[in-house]
Amino acid sequence: MNTKKDGLSYAFFFCQQLDAAQDLNRRSLEKELGPRIRFFPLPCSGRIESLHLMRALETGADKVYVIACPERACRHREGNTRARKRVAFAQRLIAEIGLDPDRFEFLVASALPSPYIDKVARELLARESQVDPLPWGNKEREAPKEILRKEKRDDYRGEKAPRRNQREHRLL
Amino acid sequence: MITAERKPLAEIKESIASYKKLLILGCGSCVAECASGGEKETALLASQLRIDAKKEGRTLETKEMTLDRQCVYEFIDQLAGVIGEYDAVLSLGCGAGVQAVAEVFPRAHIVPALNTTFIGQTKQAGLWLENCRGCGDCKLDFFADVCPVTRCSKGLFNGPCGGSKNEKCEVDPDTPCAWQLIVTRLEERGKLDSLEKVHPPARWSKKEGKGPRKIAREDQRT
Numbered sequence: 001m002n003t004k005k006d007g008l009s010y011a012f013f014f015c016q017q018l019d020a021a022q023d024l025n026r027r028s029l030e031k032e033l034g035p036r037i038r039f040f041p042l043p044c045s046g047r048i049e050s051l052h053l054m055r056a057l058e059t060g061a062d063k064v065y066v067i068a069c070p071e072r073a074c075r076h077r078e079g080n081t082r083a084r085k086r087v088a089f090a091q092r093l094i095a096e097i098g099l100d101p102d103r104f105e106f107l108v109a110s111a112l113p114s115p116y117i118d119k120v121a122r123e124l125l126a127r128e129s130q131v132d133p134l135p136w137g138n139k140e141r142e143a144p145k146e147i148l149r150k151e152k153r154d155d156y157r158g159e160k161a162p163r164r165n166q167r168e169h170r171l172l
Numbered sequence: 173m174i175t176a177e178r179k180p181l182a183e184i185k186e187s188i189a190s191y192k193k194l195l196i197l198g199c200g201s202c203v204a205e206c207a208s209g210g211e212k213e214t215a216l217l218a219s220q221l222r223i224d225a226k227k228e229g230r231t232l233e234t235k236e237m238t239l240d241r242q243c244v245y246e247f248i249d250q251l252a253g254v255i256g257e258y259d260a261v262l263s264l265g266c267g268a269g270v271q272a273v274a275e276v277f278p279r280a281h282i283v284p285a286l287n288t289t290f291i292g293q294t295k296q297a298g299l300w301l302e303n304c305r306g307c308g309d310c311k312l313d314f315f316a317d318v319c320p321v322t323r324c325s326k327g328l329f330n331g332p333c334g335g336s337k338n339e340k341c342e343v344d345p346d347t348p349c350a351w352q353l354i355v356t357r358l359e360e361r362g363k364l365d366s367l368e369k370v371h372p373p374a375r376w377s378k379k380e381g382k383g384p385r386k387i388a389r390e391d392q393r394t
Binding site: 049093097 | 215219222223226227
């Protein structure tokens with residue numbers, strides 16, 4: 001797997017029905033790639049909005065995947081259909097500003113139950129990279145580390161401690 | 173509701189080319205319903221413009237705000253403490269909203285991001301159809317609540333033209349024949365004989381020829 005070679009950053013939006021233990025299964029990849037990979041489990045792929053994809057791009061993801069349940073297997077009947085259309089709309093928006101629409105990719109799992117999310121993600125990352133790094137680099141990707149470092153109580157000697165559960169800005 | 177569509181991005185970019193700080197202003201009413209200028213669409217356009225600026229190495233700072241209605245002064249007043257901090261306002265309101273904001277803040281440059289199109293209804297999710305032209309002389313009661321001014325391509329008041337095919341208009345085969353709808357509905361209501369009345373031509377002076385129209389209600393004024 002050449003995830004470290006290409007140096008790209010990835011965002012994975014996926015229906016959590018695909019992997020009931022996704023919270024555990026994705027940790028190894030998160031540990032391996034750090035801020036270069038971000039997973040966003042969704043209650044249904046139909047919850048995705050074009051804005052989520054745009055914001056992922058804005059905050060440094062070079063490639064964004066949306067992984068949905070197979071056709072006619074969505075437990076909300078047409079969530080995967082809606083997701084496909086919203087990804088297509090987001091692709092038109094970035095094509096309008098001269099970016100490669102392939103930066104957003106919509107996929108359906110081949111069957112349910114699907115392989116664990118980290119296996120799916122690794123297979124996708126192992127594919128030949130079809131997009132280039134974003135022209136403005138990945139400076140935003142480093143920001144979350146800084147926010148997390150500041151949240152450590154040791155850094156606040158004598159200062160007001162941060163609120164509990166204060167976390168980096170989330171896309172969803 | 174009033175419907176609108178977002179302008180081509182190239183046109184918007186040309187209008188805001190010289191600005192570095194933009195207030196992007198949505199409207200929560202008609203344009204939100206037709207998915208062109210609501211909070212979501214405002215955020216999408218702002219994101220698109222920011223990404224485009226990054227790509228071209230430009231600086232662009234944006235703030236997004238959505239008013240409940242951009243055409244009502246009580247809502248526009250919410251901009252009072254904010255608008256001065258920005259070089260221009262990119263408005264995703266209809267033509268009425270853009271002009272109303274410009275009236276309250278005449279020194280601000282209000283740039284329209286939408287092309288206002290027609291008065292219509294939501295036929296289904298993602299589909300809006302024109303059904304009113306604002307002629308000022310509503311005749312819906314005579315025509316089973318189907319407007320012949322708007323929905324008949326030929327604007328006929330006294331029966332069908334006879335050119336429809338399979339209940340579709342001969343001018344636009346995607347459009348249902350308005351007179352087919354009128355006759356069908358009058359039949360269902362048992363009022364087909366009302367078609368025997370001859371209707372004179374519309375009084376277009378109620379709509380055109382006298383400049384911008386107004387409604388004044390003294391009981392509503394302070």
